[in-house]
Amino acid sequence: MGLLSGLLLLPLAPVRGVAWVAEKVNDVADRELHDPGVIRGQLAALNQELEAGDVSLKEFEREEEELLDRLHAGRVRPAPNHRR
Template identity: 85%
Template sequence: MGLFTGLLLLPLAPVRGVIWVAEKVNDAADRELNDPGLIRSRLAALNQELEDGNVSLEQFEREEEELLDRLHAGEVRSAPNHRR
């Protein structure tokens, strides 16, 4: 970037900084939301809650389906693409 371009874009620097921070926060949240280890531990905790009687069967099935969908979606995203 040249000096002239840098001076013209200087007023936008705070906006670009905010966008960069927002992208980093979004990336971190996405990683945490789709971390297979965290999903599996939540499934185990949910199963324990069902056994302890803290959640109803309907709520268990609803949450379990959501967690399994997230787990499957993460596996599909991370699977290599084998095209010939």
């Protein structure tokens, strides 16, 4: 980047910085959302809640289906493309 374009684009630096941070936060959240270890932990906790009587069978089945869908989606989704 040249000196002139650097000076002209300087006012946009905070916006680009916020956009970069937002992208990184989104990447981490997406990885955690589809991390098989996290999902398995949530399934185990859900099982414990069912055994303890904290959730109904209907609620358990609904949440279990959502977690299993996320687990399956994490296995078939393409790897993120981080080339820039």
